[in-house]
Amino acid sequence: MEKKLVIIPTYNEIENISKILQAVFALEGDYHILVIDDGSPDGTAAVVRSLQKVYPEKLHLLERSCKLGLGTAYVTGFKWALSRDYDYVFEMDADFSHNPADLPRLLEACKDGADLSIGSRYCDGINVVNWPLGRIMMSYCASLYVRLALGFKVFDSTAGFICYTRKVLETIDLDAVKMKGYGFQIELKYTAHKLGFRIKEVPVIFVNRKEGTSKMSGGIFGEAFWGVLALRFRKLHPKQS
Numbered sequence: 001m002e003k004k005l006v007i008i009p010t011y012n013e014i015e016n017i018s019k020i021l022q023a024v025f026a027l028e029g030d031y032h033i034l035v036i037d038d039g040s041p042d043g044t045a046a047v048v049r050s051l052q053k054v055y056p057e058k059l060h061l062l063e064r065s066c067k068l069g070l071g072t073a074y075v076t077g078f079k080w081a082l083s084r085d086y087d088y089v090f091e092m093d094a095d096f097s098h099n100p101a102d103l104p105r106l107l108e109a110c111k112d113g114a115d116l117s118i119g120s121r122y123c124d125g126i127n128v129v130n131w132p133l134g135r136i137m138m139s140y141c142a143s144l145y146v147r148l149a150l151g152f153k154v155f156d157s158t159a160g161f162i163c164y165t166r167k168v169l170e171t172i173d174l175d176a177v178k179m180k181g182y183g184f185q186i187e188l189k190y191t192a193h194k195l196g197f198r199i200k201e202v203p204v205i206f207v208n209r210k211e212g213t214s215k216m217s218g219g220i221f222g223e224a225f226w227g228v229l230a231l232r233f234r235k236l237h238p239k240q241s
């Protein structure tokens with residue numbers, strides 16, 4: 001059977017972490033989870049450690065001492081997954097904005113020929129629930145900007161709900177990734193596209209978190225704006241073996 005790993009970065013997600021882990025483990029298909037916690041002072045990691053006793057073979061935890069950025073968390077998780085022979089690696093948030101029930105749909109898209117699949121808010125209209133209009137417009141326009149600036153025909157380039165096949169993560173030079181915030185999401189997708197991988201968008205409904213606090217900030221979008229301009233002029237090469 002193929003090995004599947006869901007990577008969930010966390011910072012102060014104590015209200016959500018137990019519920020999201022149990023929701024993923026309730027799915028058919030033997031999903032494993034790697035939580036990467038950036039020193040949450042609210043005890044998020046302690047909850048994960050307690051649940052490792054319930055799911056000793058499936059639940060894994062990496063603890064970092066402080067907030068080091070979303071991109072560095074995922075790069076760390078990708079390397080961890082590759083070293084343990086996982087075939088499919090997912091990105092997913094802890095706050096239920098991404099529905100765990102959609103994980104099999106992303107997996108199926110990759111099994112049907114995609115090299116990476118995106119849980120897309122914008123490929124079939126605007127499927128966002130309970131976000132303020134200003135935030136919807138900021139997010140939608142960010143993806144529109146990426147399409148225009150890079151000629152990149154993905155409707156939701158900033159999405160953080162993704163399934164990667166192993167060959168994509170093996171080919172991308174993860175040590176060369178520049179962006180650490182949400183611009184990381186754009187950089188990874190665009191790099192995969194430039195390296196010739198097939199990307200499939202799967203329409204999903206994104207629901208704003210009900211518990212906990214958003215980690216979004218203006219600085220995150222600033223990094224993405226300038227980083228996209230840099231990507232336009234950067235030569236992207238596969239990882240050298």
